[in-house]
Amino acid sequence: MDGAGGSERMNTTYGFDVQVMEEKFAAKRQWAKFRERELFDVFREPLTEEERLLLKFLYAYMPLHDLADYDGAFFLRHVRHALEVREQMPWGRSVPEELFVHFVLPYRVNNENIDESRMVIHHELAPRVQGLSMSEAVLETNYWCHERATYTGNDARTVSPLTLMRTALGRCGEQSTLAVTALRSIGIPARQVYTPRWAHCDSNHAWVEAWADGAWHFIGACEPEPVLDEGWFRSPSTRAMLVNTRVAADYDGPEEICSDHPWYAEINMLDHYAPVKEISVYVVDEDGRPAINAEVNFQLYNFAEFSTIVTKKADAKGRVTLMTGLGDLLVHARGEQGWGFRHIRVSEAGEFELTIHSQPDYGQVLELDMVPPPVSGGEERVVSEEMRRRHEERMKEGTAIRSAYEATFCSEAYAAKLAGELALPLERLLPVLQQSKGNGEELALFLQEIKPEHRLLGLRLLESLRVKDLTDTFRESLHDHLNGALPFVDRVPDSELFDAYVLCPRVHFEMIAPYRAFFQQSFTEEEKSRYAASPQLLAEHIGSLIQVASDVDRYSGMATPVGAFRLKVADRLSRHIAFVAAARSLGIPARLEPLNGTPQFWQAGSWQDAVLDPAGLRQEAAEAGAAELAAKGKVCFVQPPNQPAADASSDVATYHYNFTLARLEEGRYRTLSIPFGETDVYNKPYEVLSGDYRLTTGTRLGDGSVRVRLSFFSVAPGEEVKAPLIFREEEIEAPVWGKVSDRVWTDFAGSGSVAAEHTGIVLVWLESEREPSKHVLRELRELSDRLEDWGGPIKLFSEAAPASQDMDGLPDQATLRVEEDGARGLLEEVKATVPDLQGREWPVVLVLDVSRQVRYMSEGYKLGIGADIVKTLKALG
The missing domain is CATH 2.60.40.1120 (Carboxypeptidase-like, regulatory domain)
Incomplete structure (x- = not known):
């Protein structure tokens, strides 16, 4: 194997220390010694000095799970493509090489599964930006991204850009992954930027910074603006406590290094x-x-x-x-x-x-x-009317392109035809195909390729997956999991247990890939029989085979089960996932325990904890406080006697909305994984590990501040602890912001409307293609029961019709008025009588009382607007 293959010139030019990189490359190579041929034989090929250096750089800082799941040929193709693009694009050689290495070359943006996205996108996008300046190319790239995807909330797994293009829907982390990949595919330095958590409301946000013509600029991924450094998040970002990005390198750029990890750096761009x-x-x-x-x-x-x-x-x-x-x-x-x-x-x-x-x-x-940072104003970018007009045309064109693509997804008529051909129940097949978006044909082919007697089991396999899995799980994986589970159908007669914990390939948030045939071929018949009789032996085998390397990868649980097994090095969660996958491959029901993530197997009618540390290391693990060996007790949430029962207008105890429970582990608190949004929490004992706990309850106020209450208690082995859910009270204020005119009221309420005269009105102005408006619609859907009990009119205004999935499930009394120019005109009329209403940032949400006074007002991005509406309506009586 060659030495550094570089020089002091390379060291200085690329902005990294070659000696340090070589040391880290050697460490990664040692970790990957069981995949030496698959990963490192590419260095035997004829390589230029630059190719060799850049390939080593990628290996030195890549996460372990990429060493586990990909081969050297993939990484070499990637390096060569990046270098080719640098030569092909007109701005390629104008990009400083330290920016090229850190913000063009990297194949990974965040924790998405990686594929050939860069090559595919380059082929499509490069012709569109020929002849443009770098700044113009950044804007054009975002218009292209808008044609491919729009916002929707979904689970924590980040799909690849190709999957996002296939589904046309994704959360901000996936949209920004697509945009960064697209920009890098044409040689423009780009990075995904996060506020890890908002201070003034729940959730977070990700957007994109691109380097063009000598400076970094920001854009909202898949949400184009006519100019750079503009986006709906510009105002809320002034209230952020951190804005950062991650660089897989020993980065030494001009930004503050806010977290200097041995294998990556996090840099702070908040200023x-x-x-x-x-x-x-x-x-x-x-x-x-x-x-x-x-x-x-x-x-x-x-x-x-x-x-x-x-x-x-x-x-x-x-x-x-x-x-x-x-x-x-x-x-x-x-x-x-x-x-x-x-x-x-x-x-x-x-x-x-x-x-x-x-x-x-x-x-x-x-x-x-x-208390969050105060609202900080900023100068609004000046955009000419001609630029605004052309931008709005481009947005409509992009939406039409995406809608035309979505129209090719599996229809109800196609699903009915397929159900008839395959003798499958339409009411079960239809939702699977509809949720699969652009992957429906792949799932249909899978079902068609199955033997008739196994098709219903194949449908059960698809039903066991999460919605997102249906969009990027392909036939190779599906056939592997179906065929690998078939021998155990009769061995596990409980269909619910079998479907969820044997048939289903999903363990945590790893990418679904084939693993059953691999594991079934990895053990002798004698071993399979022994492990089936005593699954703990399988746990010990997996534990002794796979070394745990902690604090290397930014995200845990990313390695595929086969990858972890082959590399024989993984983070602890990936090792747990590998055990569960191996157990299911042998017909043993297995899972990660829902609250604490402990690997478990089903035996003798109950779940048993699997101890992956070999017998000789059990005492060492116990002394280190390993959660796997802890005894258990129970926590039961109770309603205090002085707290009124929840009604349709009050806050309901909701996990991860207004309370969580965390266990103290090695000096830090880990939040238990009770299902997000669970409300059926009272008087229901939760089995937990014994230890010290902190119960957090919070009441979010209208200005974004939170009244927090922390209660501390211990759970002894075998003990059931009653934990009162006590929320600090909020004084609901409904100030008068102004009063609308009689004409405006009549327009909103409708002629002869009795309900509005007795209830008031909720008014919402939307931008259908923007994430903040989609959040408001989601919250109205989630609170539809309470709003329907209130009964007053909810008037929605938009210049373009929102997507059907955003409108489905809204309160019955919600009505939509789509007017290309009229929506803004109506808002202008309201502004004339409400002095503090700016109306520049949408969504705009108002609550009017029966006296036609504005009693609640929100402009721009904020999570929790739906709850604010309900609280205001309650205060108004």
């Missing part, structure tokens, strides 16, 4: 978007000595938990610094001396001290008020 302040936190032990190397987590309240937005290590003075926004943070630290946390208000100080203890005592209850 591009929001007012900032550099703060220092000094972590000390109980005796006041610096807690050197303590892990310091900066956390925000979001989705009813304290979520870490960045982690840093304390220096020799116990100090960490961070450039952040002017809001509140919870700082949680842990080290050899113990752990602890502190609420800090960045707007009031620049230095803070945090003491960690071996056994901190916060009492039984702690109340905090978390």
